[in-house]
Amino acid sequence: MSDTPQSEPRRSDDRSGADDATAAAAAGSTDAAAAAVSSKTGGIAGPPGGPGEVDGDEPAVARTVGESDEQLQDAWTDYEFDGDAKVSVSDLDTYYGEERALESVSLDIPAESVTALIGPSGCGKSTFLRCLNRMNDRIRGARVEGRVALDDRDVYGDGVSLVELRRQVGMVFQEPNPFPKSIRDNISYGPRKHGDLETGLLARLLGRDDRDAERDLVERALRRAALWDEVSDRLGDNALGLSGGQQQRLCIARCLAVDPDVILMDEPASALDPVATAKIEDLIEELAEEYTVVVVTHNMQQAARISDQTAVFLTGGRLAEYDATDAIFQNPQSQRVEDYVAGKFG
Known part of the structure; x- marks a missing residue:
């Protein structure tokens, strides 16, 4: 696969429309999320909340005095980890027509681990997930700018087979x-x-x-x-x-x-009962021993239980913070992220 210049938009030729589910589910109590992080890390967690989501307008967002969007984006998303990145995303912008759904998102996803994507309604996390195997190509008018690389090969490069890409990067949707x-x-x-x-x-x-x-x-x-x-x-x-x-x-x-090589999961347990959810969570942790797993979830305690690192998306399709999961829930670096995981908005 050859690299595509970052400035060149990629447009979908498939006019069939998207077929993945987009509903959302409520999360649980703040105490349960805190206990999940504390149990996993051996530390003392703060009180993350459990905001649910339905598609709609963005909520109001708290802000530290003097903290700009640019400072928030640049300061707290440079997550470092041991080993190589399985997926590398650089300066990713995604549009639906003239509406921007993702803005300047950059992050590396480590191999053989679970990465959780969290954030309120309309923040872009499901759009980001679908960019990783080009499921957004199915949406009329969608276009992508930037670079998404699997094992350092641009998945939007010339000559990429979508059939082969989607075999390498599989996807599990919210509704079975x-x-x-x-x-x-x-x-x-x-x-x-x-x-x-x-x-x-x-x-x-x-x-x-x-x-x-x-x-x-x-x-x-x-x-x-x-x-x-x-x-x-x-x-x-x-x-x-x-x-x-x-x-x-x-x-x-x-x-x-x-x-x-990679398994994408868009709220895979949100439509299930607690017993079935527990089985899915156990399975996700087992799969991470062999696969790279990326999970969108609105359940704060679920993210705390199953993931190794967490990416928080807030308003405007921007990545607000990306760090080890225990750090996100116990010691977030941004007031906005702290307010979100504490359930003060969402």
Whole structure:
């Protein structure tokens, strides 16, 4: 892939429209978020809040006296971590028509970790997530400026295959969206579409060729999504008959079946009950041992529980603060971020 100049807008040629869910969910109590951070880090957390979100106008924002947007943007987003960045974003601007949804966003996402994206309604976090695998290409009039690199290769560069990109960078949406097919066919659909069952990906995944390649692939994906024990005796059943939590884990298994490098999750547990949510959270933490996971959530305590680092987006599509998760919740550097995680607006 060749790099595209940062000043050159990228426009969508796909006029089909977006198909991902955009609803939001309420988060829990401030005490629960504080306890989540304290338990994870061994420290004493402040009282993060749990603002929910529905699409709408931006809320009023608190500001430290003398603190400009530019100072806020520049001072508290240079998060340093050990190891290499899996995804690097530089000077990212995103527009829907003439409306700017993201402004000058730059951050590096470390490999094999969980990065949470939080912020109030309309702040741009879901737009940012969709930029990472070019899902915004599906939106009429959307354009992107800046650079998004996967392993230092510009995903908006000339000659990039969207099919291959979206295999490398998979996505799980807020509402479970299994195909109206059998559980087995939901898992094998992606590899069959790409010809992977015949062209060698399976051998790489399993370390061998096997006459029962499809069966082994299905079992492997379902085990990694912590679903195999619940469905192994009914793989031929329609996936729409599963519970909501099982459907969401099936969608994660479907994503894993094509061997991605990065998994994007847009509020993956917001439509689920607490028991199903706990299973999804446990799964996310397990996946981070092998994958780079980026999660949008409105649940403050969920972000505190599952993520290694957190990016806070506030008004105007700008990145307000990016740091280790315990630092964001226990010692935020901006008054606006402190007010947001404390539930004073959102």
